[in-house]
Amino acid sequence: MATVTVSKKACSVNPLKMSQPIGGALAFMGLRGAMPLLHGSQGCTSFGLVLFTRHFKEAIPMQTTAMSEVATVLGGYENVEQAVLNIYNRAKPEIIGICSTGVTETKGDDVEGYIKLIREKHAAVANLPIVYVSTPDFKDAFQDGWEKTVTRIVETMVDAPKSPARRDPTKVNVLPGCHLTPGDLDELRTIIEDFGLEPTFLPDLAGSLDGHIPEDFTPTTIGGVGVEEISIMGQAGWTIAIGAQMRRAAEAMQQKTGAPFMLFERLCGLEANDALMAFLTEISGRPAPMKYRRQRGQLVDAMLDGHFHIGGRKLAVGAEPDLLNEVGGLLAEMGAQLLVAVTTTQSPVLERLPTEEVLIGDLEDLENLAKAKDCDLMVTHSHGRQAASRLKIPFFRMGIPMFDRLGGGHQLMVGYRGARDLIFNISNLLMADHEENHEPTPETWLEGFSSCHATAAH
Amino acid sequence: MSSLSATIQDVFNEPGCGKNANKSEAERKKGCTKQLQPGGAAGGCAFDGAKIALQPLTDVAHLVHGPIACEGNSWDNRGAKSSGSNLWRTGFTTDINETDVVFGGEKRLFKSIREIIEKYDPPAVFVYQTCVPAMIGDDIDAVCKAAREKFNKPVIPINSPGFVGPKNLGNKLAGEALLQHVIGTEEPEYTTPYDLNIIGEYNLSGELWQVKPLLDELGIRIMACISGDGKYREVASSHRAKAAMMVCSKAMINVARKMEERYGIPFFEGSFYGIEDSSDSLREIARMLIERGAPEELMDRTEALIAREEAKAWAAIAKYKPRFKGKKVLLITGGVKSWSVVAALQEAGLELVGTSVKKSTKEDKERIKELMGQDAHMIEDMTPREMYKMLKDARADIMLSGGRSQFIALKASMPWLDINQERHHAYMGYVGMVKLVEEIDKALYNPVWAQIRKPAPWEKSGDNWQTRAMAQAEAEAAALAADPVKAEQVRRAKKICNCKSVELGVIEDAITANNLTTVEGVREATNASGGCGACAVRIEEVLAELASASHAIAAE
Numbered sequence A: 001m002a003t004v005t006v007s008k009k010a011c012s013v014n015p016l017k018m019s020q021p022i023g024g025a026l027a028f029m030g031l032r033g034a035m036p037l038l039h040g041s042q043g044c045t046s047f048g049l050v051l052f053t054r055h056f057k058e059a060i061p062m063q064t065t066a067m068s069e070v071a072t073v074l075g076g077y078e079n080v081e082q083a084v085l086n087i088y089n090r091a092k093p094e095i096i097g098i099c100s101t102g103v104t105e106t107k108g109d110d111v112e113g114y115i116k117l118i119r120e121k122h123a124a125v126a127n128l129p130i131v132y133v134s135t136p137d138f139k140d141a142f143q144d145g146w147e148k149t150v151t152r153i154v155e156t157m158v159d160a161p162k163s164p165a166r167r168d169p170t171k172v173n174v175l176p177g178c179h180l181t182p183g184d185l186d187e188l189r190t191i192i193e194d195f196g197l198e199p200t201f202l203p204d205l206a207g208s209l210d211g212h213i214p215e216d217f218t219p220t221t222i223g224g225v226g227v228e229e230i231s232i233m234g235q236a237g238w239t240i241a242i243g244a245q246m247r248r249a250a251e252a253m254q255q256k257t258g259a260p261f262m263l264f265e266r267l268c269g270l271e272a273n274d275a276l277m278a279f280l281t282e283i284s285g286r287p288a289p290m291k292y293r294r295q296r297g298q299l300v301d302a303m304l305d306g307h308f309h310i311g312g313r314k315l316a317v318g319a320e321p322d323l324l325n326e327v328g329g330l331l332a333e334m335g336a337q338l339l340v341a342v343t344t345t346q347s348p349v350l351e352r353l354p355t356e357e358v359l360i361g362d363l364e365d366l367e368n369l370a371k372a373k374d375c376d377l378m379v380t381h382s383h384g385r386q387a388a389s390r391l392k393i394p395f396f397r398m399g400i401p402m403f404d405r406l407g408g409g410h411q412l413m414v415g416y417r418g419a420r421d422l423i424f425n426i427s428n429l430l431m432a433d434h435e436e437n438h439e440p441t442p443e444t445w446l447e448g449f450s451s452c453h454a455t456a457a458h
Numbered sequence B: 001m002s003s004l005s006a007t008i009q010d011v012f013n014e015p016g017c018g019k020n021a022n023k024s025e026a027e028r029k030k031g032c033t034k035q036l037q038p039g040g041a042a043g044g045c046a047f048d049g050a051k052i053a054l055q056p057l058t059d060v061a062h063l064v065h066g067p068i069a070c071e072g073n074s075w076d077n078r079g080a081k082s083s084g085s086n087l088w089r090t091g092f093t094t095d096i097n098e099t100d101v102v103f104g105g106e107k108r109l110f111k112s113i114r115e116i117i118e119k120y121d122p123p124a125v126f127v128y129q130t131c132v133p134a135m136i137g138d139d140i141d142a143v144c145k146a147a148r149e150k151f152n153k154p155v156i157p158i159n160s161p162g163f164v165g166p167k168n169l170g171n172k173l174a175g176e177a178l179l180q181h182v183i184g185t186e187e188p189e190y191t192t193p194y195d196l197n198i199i200g201e202y203n204l205s206g207e208l209w210q211v212k213p214l215l216d217e218l219g220i221r222i223m224a225c226i227s228g229d230g231k232y233r234e235v236a237s238s239h240r241a242k243a244a245m246m247v248c249s250k251a252m253i254n255v256a257r258k259m260e261e262r263y264g265i266p267f268f269e270g271s272f273y274g275i276e277d278s279s280d281s282l283r284e285i286a287r288m289l290i291e292r293g294a295p296e297e298l299m300d301r302t303e304a305l306i307a308r309e310e311a312k313a314w315a316a317i318a319k320y321k322p323r324f325k326g327k328k329v330l331l332i333t334g335g336v337k338s339w340s341v342v343a344a345l346q347e348a349g350l351e352l353v354g355t356s357v358k359k360s361t362k363e364d365k366e367r368i369k370e371l372m373g374q375d376a377h378m379i380e381d382m383t384p385r386e387m388y389k390m391l392k393d394a395r396a397d398i399m400l401s402g403g404r405s406q407f408i409a410l411k412a413s414m415p416w417l418d419i420n421q422e423r424h425h426a427y428m429g430y431v432g433m434v435k436l437v438e439e440i441d442k443a444l445y446n447p448v449w450a451q452i453r454k455p456a457p458w459e460k461s462g463d464n465w466q467t468r469a470m471a472q473a474e475a476e477a478a479a480l481a482a483d484p485v486k487a488e489q490v491r492r493a494k495k496i497c498n499c500k501s502v503e504l505g506v507i508e509d510a511i512t513a514n515n516l517t518t519v520e521g522v523r524e525a526t527n528a529s530g531g532c533g534a535c536a537v538r539i540e541e542v543l544a545e546l547a548s549a550s551h552a553i554a555a556e
């Protein structure tokens, strides 16, 4: 059982955290024909845009209500109205998703009320799906913004089924946390389909941000799950939620539609995927396809080969709670010691992490603790690169943003194959580091001897 | 807040800014706060601009006072380089929470400053104001003053909450902060007749270092670069320089001009993009230093250096001529830089099919015409679809632009090269131009293009999204051509003034109805050009066109 502490510093240094409105905006990007709209000053949107463009290496749809100083004081009705109409006229979206920001929450704009009024005044948008989520920047983190948005989408856009008897047992809803990449979603889709089931992902970033080529110059998202598909999600036999962050959304789905849900807090690792396979076998009535029996064998093999390198490693991970749980969990199962765990926001999984203490803090904390505990592997997003290079320890990038390496969107973690790939990639990194920096020399033997000596003297 | 609005007014009154100079008194008061379009805007905020302008000061701790959005979403995303301290790359933010929003964030700010000074001991702390603390009334000036007294260290308030305006306003507010709190507060250890300030250069990708060796060779000392690879003490004592070069970006014109006014440091506006511009700039630097007391022989040495460097660069570029024969370039960039690179591209044998002039001034346009001929294809404002079509119709073989448009080219399976902020290569100076040409060659001749243009085995030829997109665009164009009424509508619907959202038709009507002859007149009648003023050039063109058309009629 890990205890969770919150950093007491006044000044956050090298933030690990990102703000929740852009987490919400990212969730909207997994919807087809969507335009995420941040209700705030334009800079907030611009920062989010740059961040996602650099991470996904894709054109990103995102708009702003462009609140000026005056509008902020007077209230933003007109800006929201203009933004909605402008977006409607220019981009012809199928849905507009609005997230508030610190600026508009400080004033306390009643956006739900605004939307009602806009619908009344403008027939053109009277029936356009517009979903609003309250996501002040001065509270919570990226993951929370995603979670709140998915929950809101479920609450407002999924229809209650007319008759529960018409539930289709071959249909499965999947509610993925924001820690899954488009690559992860594709892998999961294949796995679920291989059991003869038909999954609907909400949100579906694989359809919109997986690097494929667009059909045309739409300023909105081009792939993802459609408004229609969302509305009939209530007919599915089951809902699978991935990551503890998705519990609320899954509960909302159950409440609204009666569809039962299964929450997988983890999907990276042997046991986690065994549980998934067992569950899919149960709900589909089909045995696991041969392909996965083979893949399981490969993962076991990879764990055997990888444990030589990962075993005993002193690990420092900085990530949002669910991602931290996934990687921290996998590497701990491979024999690494999760000595330093830093995260961004509260979550029930934190207590279950295989470590003594979890700190809600920043990358300075991660760096200092990693140094104090003499960690020899760091896992966090690209912003950790400075810390790792100062500590001269191998650095594995995971999470958003990953702006200084390619393929972040396709990094695989779920499924037997995902865990296998991850183990190979991390082991290879450690081997390369060993070859480059830790080949034994006459001196290292001496050093080893003297440090043994020092410990012995204690 | 009142001091902030005074500063903003002051910035708007900047006589050195060409855009403002030709506005009426009343218009100027309104300043550049162009009304942003909700749902149609996508630029950075004033805070962003201030941070961009100052963050390249490498040994300073840059503390962002606000919720996590402002720093957490954006830190560590600029490619400026440092030859010394890396403190500038550390993200500091107060990350204020709900309690701070209710009770005020000043205490947290003060504690943050203390933590930074205790842990990092930087020569100065810069504190950036953002929207939320500005709304709840946190007085960062007072906190900075208290911290300065308590810790005996410069703590500089940068009053730049995002919602006061766009990025370029933020650049200027940053400049004001330097003028008010930094420049002139320390004395240099020594001075020489060769001391130069460089203003408005950020050393992205280490570009400045491509020019610095030349200055070193001439014995010219960069006393302070504001702010690329800059250090706090250098900026604080930069008022003792003999001359200043303002790098073409107009970001910090207020700094250059006020330093001239206060300390008598003359400045000129120059650029190190393009071979000829680099030479001109070096000459100008030498001339100004000589004027301020450097020995005459500096000019001879400068000329010799220019001759040597130019010969080297042109020789290196000439090699590409045969490879670039018949290749066409589409250049989409913030106007100022475009003419600087045009000459070099032409020298390398590339043909320029168009260059964007969206942000160019009238003089910029004249330069482009000089270089590319009277009928130079100047692009005011291209939609992605138009850019795509231009590339796809093979009217261009490669696009050079900023990162924002990269996907248009890449999705069209066409070569693209980043010439804006996030580029990885440095294109400044003589070496930089050769590098640019090299990079173009690499992009044009990469075998990847032939590969990715191949259809998938299951695709019928001519039936992919690209051909469909093209067909759609062509059908639309044909429909327009067949329907003169609609075409005229579309023509008239073209936005001339983006700030006040005024269309071409409205302006034309106003001109004919009231016999207008000046931009002033058009502004009074239609409100066009009542915002940032950038469209004044376009309105002049409309005026000229209508005038010549009515002449033609009169002559008949």
Ligand code: SF4
Pocket (backbone or CB within 6 Å): A040, A041, A042, A043, A044, A045, A047, A102, A103, B045, B046, B047, B048, B066, B069, B070, B129, B130, B131, B132, B160, B161, B162, B163
């Ligand atoms: S607009 Fe305001 S709140 Fe948004 S990023 Fe800029 S300073 Fe921060």
